[in-house]
Amino acid sequence: MKTASVKPMQEIIRDGLWKDNPIFRQILGICSTLAVTNLVLNTFVMCTALTLVTALSCWTVSLLRSWTPRNIRMMVQTLIIAFYVIIVDVVLKAYWPDMSRSLGPYVGLIITNCIVMGRCEAFAGSNPPGPAFWDGFFNGLGYSAVLLGIAVIREGLGMGTFCGWPLPYFSTHWDKWIIMVMPPGGFFVLACVIWACRSIRPREVKK
Amino acid sequence: MNSRSFYAVGYMFLITAFFSTLIIGFARGTQTRVLANERLAFEKAVLTAFGNFSYKTDAEVNRLFQEHFAQNPEYGKAWVYKKDGVLAGFALPFEGKGFWAPIKGVAAVSPDGQKLLGLAFYEVNETPGLGARIVEPFFRRQFEGLRLRSQGLLLELKPEGTVLSEGQVHAISGATQTCVRLEAILNEQLKDWLDAMRREGRL
Numbered sequence: 001m002k003t004a005s006v007k008p009m010q011e012i013i014r015d016g017l018w019k020d021n022p023i024f025r026q027i028l029g030i031c032s033t034l035a036v037t038n039l040v041l042n043t044f045v046m047c048t049a050l051t052l053v054t055a056l057s058c059w060t061v062s063l064l065r066s067w068t069p070r071n072i073r074m075m076v077q078t079l080i081i082a083f084y085v086i087i088v089d090v091v092l093k094a095y096w097p098d099m100s101r102s103l104g105p106y107v108g109l110i111i112t113n114c115i116v117m118g119r120c121e122a123f124a125g126s127n128p129p130g131p132a133f134w135d136g137f138f139n140g141l142g143y144s145a146v147l148l149g150i151a152v153i154r155e156g157l158g159m160g161t162f163c164g165w166p167l168p169y170f171s172t173h174w175d176k177w178i179i180m181v182m183p184p185g186g187f188f189v190l191a192c193v194i195w196a197c198r199s200i201r202p203r204e205v206k207k
Numbered sequence: 208m209n210s211r212s213f214y215a216v217g218y219m220f221l222i223t224a225f226f227s228t229l230i231i232g233f234a235r236g237t238q239t240r241v242l243a244n245e246r247l248a249f250e251k252a253v254l255t256a257f258g259n260f261s262y263k264t265d266a267e268v269n270r271l272f273q274e275h276f277a278q279n280p281e282y283g284k285a286w287v288y289k290k291d292g293v294l295a296g297f298a299l300p301f302e303g304k305g306f307w308a309p310i311k312g313v314a315a316v317s318p319d320g321q322k323l324l325g326l327a328f329y330e331v332n333e334t335p336g337l338g339a340r341i342v343e344p345f346f347r348r349q350f351e352g353l354r355l356r357s358q359g360l361l362l363e364l365k366p367e368g369t370v371l372s373e374g375q376v377h378a379i380s381g382a383t384q385t386c387v388r389l390e391a392i393l394n395e396q397l398k399d400w401l402d403a404m405r406r407e408g409r410l
Binding site: 038039042064067068069071072075076079080083086087090091093094095097101102104105158159176178181182 | 211214215218219222223226229230233234237240241244245247248307308330331332334335336337381
């Protein structure tokens with residue numbers, strides 16, 4: 001298996017968090033972005049799970065890359081991702097049952113999250129385990145930063161709370177925007193975030 | 208099949224066996240805890256439905272549940288509640304499809320089957336801030352002492368602001384779908400159980 005020239009750490013961090021951010025740049029992992037961002041606490045747990053799964057899956061895929069036949073690499077990647085997702089799911093069920101019930105099927109659906117498979121395929125398969133781990137980690141962090149921002153806006157405007165705690169003004173005088181905690185609210189806020197982030201740094205360079 | 212194909216099949220087999228073994232081991236290691244959590248959530252819901260229990264720890268929940276509730280095949284899926292050795296009600300578990308996910312809960316029914324004594328939930332994944340509010344006390348309290356109708360629907364959830372008559376409680380504004388489904392689940396499962404108990408002369 002080929003190994004590309006290793007990316008410097010600063011570049012891995014910058015790409016994951018901003019330049020190639022999975023949400024507003026690559027538009028990946030949108031299902032969970034819309035589904036879990038109506039509560040900050042749920043979003044935080046989902047983001048932690050996804051970041052851990054991405055980092056550890058990338059590390060494992062990279063570790064096995066010399067032995068994995070190219071024609072079955074995607075099956076192997078799916079197996080590895082599923083392994084870590086099931087571990088996270090079982091940990092939540094055993095040690096945080098309320099959160100497990102609250103997140104419902106979305107933890108299991110990390111298996112199908114394009115970010116995890118995308119990073120395994122694009123980076124981990126051709127880079128050493130260390131950089132692959134950090135690439136997965138910072139992509140997860142880039143995803144988390146955007147999702148948490150969206151969740152703060154949605155929970156605040158929709159319910160007047162932050163992690164369940166009443167916010168001054170928003171919990172008392174604010175006429176709560178119920179649509180913000182409904183799926184369409186996720187679309188609106190996500191669209192605004194993508195628009196704002198792309199306005200700061202447009203990718204398309206005019207020739 | 209050439210040697211590369213054999214290698215791919217063998218590799219896939221080995222790696223699947225390796226990760227599966229780890230998962231099975233891990234799941235088995237935590238199985239007792241997972242089952243205990245599910246059981247605890249149910250027991251808490253039963254105690255909450257009857258409303259007159261106070262507890263601080265999980266061990267107290269277990270103790271109170273075991274002291275006061277027992278299953279008797281004569282009463283089907285309901286748990287029999289005894290207070291000072293006297294029948295004081297039934298905890299009837301119910302479940303059905305909510306708007307987004309299953310709703311699971313417990314209805315506390317009076318010994319004569321005429322009234323609800325309370326309602327509690329142990330699994331709800333409805334919309335936060337809307338359907339998920341069915342677990343909140345302001346909604347659940349409406350079911351305490353609610354007389355069930357003898358004809359037609361046993362109970363009804365009416366829009367907020369409606370003047371209520373027998374067997375009616377207020378639904379939650381903005382949570383119409385959850386309330387419609389909850390009403391259907393309760394009516395269907397309560398009716399089935401009450402009819403069966405009356406047929407057998409238990410109530």
